[in-house]
Amino acid sequence: xxxxxxKNRIAFNYIVSSSILIAIVFISIFSIVNxxxxxxxxxxxxxxxxxxxxxxxxxxxxxxxxxxxxxxxxEHNSFSVNPVFVEFxxxxxxxxxxxxxxxxxxxxxxxxxxxxxxxDTKLNGIPIRQIQTPIINKEKIVGYLVVAMSxxxxxxxxxxxxxxxxxxxLILILLYLFARFFAGRSIIPVSTIIETSGKIxxxxxxxxxxxxxxxxxxxxxxxxxxxxxxxxxxxxxxEKQFTSDASHELRTPxxxxxxxxxxxxxxxxxQQEYEEKxxxxxxxxxxxxxxxxxxxxxxxxxxxxxxxxxxxxYLNALIxxxxxxxxxxxxxxxxxxxxxxxxxxxxxxxxxxVSIIVSNLISNAxxxxxxxxxxxxxxWNDNExxxxxxxxxxxxxxxxxIEKIFTSFYRSNVAxxxxxxxxxxxxxxxxxxxxxxxxxxxxxxxxxxxxxxVLRFPTFNIK
Numbered sequence: 001x002x003x004x005x006x007k008n009r010i011a012f013n014y015i016v017s018s019s020i021l022i023a024i025v026f027i028s029i030f031s032i033v034n035x036x037x038x039x040x041x042x043x044x045x046x047x048x049x050x051x052x053x054x055x056x057x058x059x060x061x062x063x064x065x066x067x068x069x070x071x072x073x074x075e076h077n078s079f080s081v082n083p084v085f086v087e088f089x090x091x092x093x094x095x096x097x098x099x100x101x102x103x104x105x106x107x108x109x110x111x112x113x114x115x116x117x118x119x120d121t122k123l124n125g126i127p128i129r130q131i132q133t134p135i136i137n138k139e140k141i142v143g144y145l146v147v148a149m150s151x152x153x154x155x156x157x158x159x160x161x162x163x164x165x166x167x168x169x170l171i172l173i174l175l176y177l178f179a180r181f182f183a184g185r186s187i188i189p190v191s192t193i194i195e196t197s198g199k200i201x202x203x204x205x206x207x208x209x210x211x212x213x214x215x216x217x218x219x220x221x222x223x224x225x226x227x228x229x230x231x232x233x234x235x236x237x238x239e240k241q242f243t244s245d246a247s248h249e250l251r252t253p254x255x256x257x258x259x260x261x262x263x264x265x266x267x268x269x270x271q272q273e274y275e276e277k278x279x280x281x282x283x284x285x286x287x288x289x290x291x292x293x294x295x296x297x298x299x300x301x302x303x304x305x306x307x308x309x310x311x312x313x314y315l316n317a318l319i320x321x322x323x324x325x326x327x328x329x330x331x332x333x334x335x336x337x338x339x340x341x342x343x344x345x346x347x348x349x350x351x352x353x354v355s356i357i358v359s360n361l362i363s364n365a366x367x368x369x370x371x372x373x374x375x376x377x378x379x380w381n382d383n384e385x386x387x388x389x390x391x392x393x394x395x396x397x398x399x400x401x402i403e404k405i406f407t408s409f410y411r412s413n414v415a416x417x418x419x420x421x422x423x424x425x426x427x428x429x430x431x432x433x434x435x436x437x438x439x440x441x442x443x444x445x446x447x448x449x450x451x452x453x454v455l456r457f458p459t460f461n462i463k
Contacts, residue, residue: 006190010183015176022171026164034157041149042118045131048084049147056088056135056145085123085130089144096143107148120151127151189218193225205233253288257281308350308436315345315354315379315386322359323377326366333371340378347386347457353433360426361390361453368394368451382456391452397445405443406431 086099087107095106105124110132120129130148134141189212196209208229209222264277323330323337330337347354365375373393380387397405406427434441438458445451 007180007183007187010187011176011180014179014183015172018175018179019172022168026168030157030161030164033160037153037157041129041151041153044084045118045129045147045149048086048149049131049133049145052086052145052147053133053135056143083150085128085146085148087146089146091141091143093144107146109144109146121148123148123150127154189222193218193222197225200229205229205236253284257284257288260284308353310348311351313347313349313351313354315347315388316341318351318355319358319362319377319379319388322355322362325359326362329366330375333366333369335366335369335372336374338374338376340376340380342380345379345381345386349437349439349457353437357430357433357437357439357455358388360430364426365390365392365394365451368392370394386457388455388457389452391450393450396447396449396451397443398447399445402443402445 083101084099085102085107087102087109088096088098089109090096093109098106107123107128107130108121110119110121110130112134114132116131116133118129118131120127122128128148128150130146132144132146135143135145193209196207200207208226211222211226212219260277260281264274269277319339323339362375362377369375369392375393376389376391378387378389431441433439434455440456442454442456443451444454
């Protein structure tokens with residue numbers, strides 16, 4: 001298999017299709033011309049045959065008589081552009097008379113099976129077409145009439161054939177050169193794409209492919225590649241930011257633990273001081289473990305789509321189970337959790353992932369609620385979909401921070417609420433899992449009034 005460049009492949013494919021089309025046209029032209037010339041010759045011979053049959057009469061002895069003066073007076077008696085040759089034979093196939101233009105030559109009389117049939121023969125080496133017909137009187141053959149005509153007109157057909165055979169490869173060569181030239185001009189945008197793509201590296205993601213003027217397939221290709229580069233650049237920027245934030249967040253508790261240990265060993269301490277510092281370090285280690293778990297969970301779903309299970313989930317029970325897990329924290333803040341489940345609600349999704357979503361939302365609601373306030377959890381049906389809502393009466397989120405709240409490590413208004421500990425990863429995990437499960441998530445919030453999250457689960461087999 002030959003290895004062609006893209007430009008040559010376009011030209012080659014064009015030539016293959018054009019060669020087939022031109023061959024069909026040339027064959028059609030030749031066939032039509034050949035048919036019309038042969039038909040014209042046959043019609044002329046047939047016409048001459050009928051004329052000379054009119055010049056023949058028979059007597060009572062079944063002997064046919066030729067009106068010599070009439071047929072010899074015709075113009076074909078001398079050589080012309082396309083002369084007609086005539087011969088008369090008796091029943092014994094002996095020559096009776098012939099046209100003077102035959103001179104000393106004779107046309108071959110054929111077998112009876114070829115009567116009234118056009119036959120190509122030769123006269124003194126010159127191709128002719130002849131037809132012979134019996135002269136009949138009272139249903140009895142009394143002689144034969146032979147009419148022939150030169151096939152010089154067919155030379156035009158042969159000349160045409162040679163012209164077409166010679167011009168066919170020449171036309172294909174010219175077409176190939178033209179096709180290659182215009183194909184080269186047509187793929188200039190492709191060369192631009194290749195050249196620009198070669199300049200793009202991980203350290204140079206700002207370069208974009210210039211869009212062609214014509215909004216054709218190459219325009220769509222260039223635009224698609226540019227959009228892909230935008231997504232790659234955004235992904236790499238997010239990865240860089242995530243790595244930077246993660247390393248910073250991990251270094252902070254490690255630095256705190258290290259500093260506490262260094263202070264602890266500078267001088268002897270009593271048992272209570274040791275216990276306090278060790279307990280503090282344990283809490284920092286727990287926070288570090290929790291952060292690492294969340295980072296691993298986020299990375300797990302950030303880098304690849306896990307095989308999502310489809311199972312029937314009893315949403316009421318899943319929510320109540322998660323509330324039970326947080327019962328100590330709920331009691332410590334003296335919160336009142338109000339659940340509104342009018343009926344049993346089932347969805348089809350991944351039970352583990354949905355549990356993580358619900359757990360994070362409940363944890364956030366508890367964490368940011370003011371003491372002795374309410375948390376409202378509601379489930380209801382809307383247009384055959386299940387909606388889940390959780391509202392708190394906590395510190396709320398500023399309007400300018402709502403768009404950023406799902407970003408990893410982002411925490412709204414941290415300076416004013418230093419007593420609330422967190423990593424800023426919980427809502428990032430919630431958003432990522434909602435995207436995986438195709439769950440719509442909406443957020444409304446007001447400062448010092450509270451926050452409401454609403455989840456709309458996709459339509460599955462809801463019971």
